[in-house]
Amino acid sequence: MVLAGCTGEADPAERAQRQVSAKEKAVAGAQAALDDASGAFCGASKDYIAALDRYGDVLNDTAATVGDVRTAGADLGEPRQDAVDSAEAAVAANRALSDAQQELVDAQAALAAAEAGPSGAATTSAPAPSSTPLAPTASVERVKQAESQFASAEASITDDTPLVDAAEQFNSAAVALEMAWLALFADAGCLTDEQAVQAEAAVRAYTTALQQDLLVAGYYVGDVDGVYGPMTVQAVEDLQKAAGLPVTGTVDKATAEALQAKLAELGGAAQQETVASTAAIQQTLKLLGFWDGPVDGVWSPELTAAVQAFQTELGVQPTGTVDAATVAAFEKTISDLQAAAPEPSPSPSSSSADG
Structure with a gap:
């Protein structure tokens, strides 16, 4: 026994x-x-x-x-x-x-x-906590779209292509790709410094607001995704052509005013929307220490000077306009803000699946 x-x-x-x-x-x-x-x-x-x-x-x-x-x-x-x-x-x-x-x-x-x-009540297995996606689906899709647009732009450059002719569209594709990865970088938790997170969101808000304004005005036909890519540049150029302005694909005071005038023609809520994109510039510059004026959506000479000061500091040509290169400089500054922050323990995402 x-x-x-x-x-x-x-x-x-x-x-x-x-x-x-x-x-x-x-x-x-x-x-x-x-x-x-x-x-x-x-x-x-x-x-x-x-x-x-x-x-x-x-x-x-x-x-x-x-x-x-x-x-x-x-x-x-x-x-x-x-x-x-x-x-x-x-x-x-x-x-x-x-x-x-x-x-x-x-x-x-x-x-x-x-x-x-044996005499106890039957027990059923409870489901495990649901798996949280490592980043929003929109961020992953934005990276895929930007990679595709960049590949197309790169393929269009041949030995016979004058680089100056392709520069703005091609540069915007490269900037859009960098911005898309920076957005994924932030959404995945790789940015931990609160100021960096706020500034990244402000930059994305600017491009989103600009795209929305251009969409309402009838110049933009893409997704409002916060990526300053080729379609955004094209919309700005179309606006400038219609307004009789120099066609640069960049947003300066005259272009912002032309957009505001177009929205004013449409009236109502459309007129109010245009304040958002300029306010987003002011908010971003304020977070980065280049603007101490009001965040009121009014593009003033002082705002042009603030943009020029930021561009000079970052090595971008100080035109006082907001173009793809300037948006990229915004994003680069934002990513650098994390340098002094402790190493994060993030949850990233894949550009091929959102987990």
């Missing part, structure tokens, strides 16, 4: 408890793996954004050649692949954590049933 007791099976509740302990360790391991993958994504995406910024510097160089553009473009391949691979790894780690959490829930339910015994 003693030997039989020694060779008998362990108590079901004890076995179930060991399973729970094992699953708890598995969840902890999966969480640690996700944290590592998240950090790797933030590092890789930051490197890619830096490469895109260097590429933008080549495009803004007045002496740049098609060969320079192609060489710099080739240098984007490796950091881009690293960013995409790390994003996919983070998505996989997030899914693995979700699976581990569900297995833990199942083990806990089995333990409760074992402790209740």
Whole structure:
């Protein structure tokens, strides 16, 4: 009888408890793996954004050649692949954590049933906490769209293409790509400094407000997505043509006033909307320390001077207008604001899936 007791099976509740302990360790391991993958994504995406910024510097160089553009473009391949691979790894780690959490829930339910015994009430497995997407779907889709537009713009440049003729449209595609990745970088939790988060949101709000104004005025036909890309540039150019202004694709005081006048013709709510884009510029400059005036949506000579001061500080030609290069400089400054902040423990996203 003693030997039989020694060779008998362990108590079901004890076995179930060991399973729970094992699953708890598995969840902890999966969480640690996700944290590592998240950090790797933030590092890789930051490197890619830096490469895109260097590429933008080549495009803004007045002496740049098609060969320079192609060489710099080739240098984007490796950091881009690293960013995409790390994003996919983070998505996989997030899914693995979700699976581990569900297995833990199942083990806990089995333990409760074992402790209740044969006469206890039946226990059903509760669902694990739902997996939170690593970034909003819109941010992921914005990156996909920007990558596609950039590839198309890059393919349109040939040895016979005068770079100056393609500069604004091509540069806007590169800027849109950098901005899309910066937005994903922020949405994934890689920005932790509160000021940086606010400033990033303000820059995105400016472009969104501008697109909305242009849409209402009948010049913009794309999605209002906060990305200052080729379609936004085209809409600004169309507005300038209609208003008899120099066609630059950039927003200056005269262009802002022309847009306001067009919306005023439409009347009602449309007239009020135009204040938003200028106010977003003022708010962004205020967050970055270049504007101490009111955030009232009125484009004044002082605002032009503030834009010029910001452009001078960031090495952008001080035109006093807001173009794709200036928006990119805004975004770069925002990403640099995190330098003094502690390293984050973010939850990134993939440009191929939103997890």
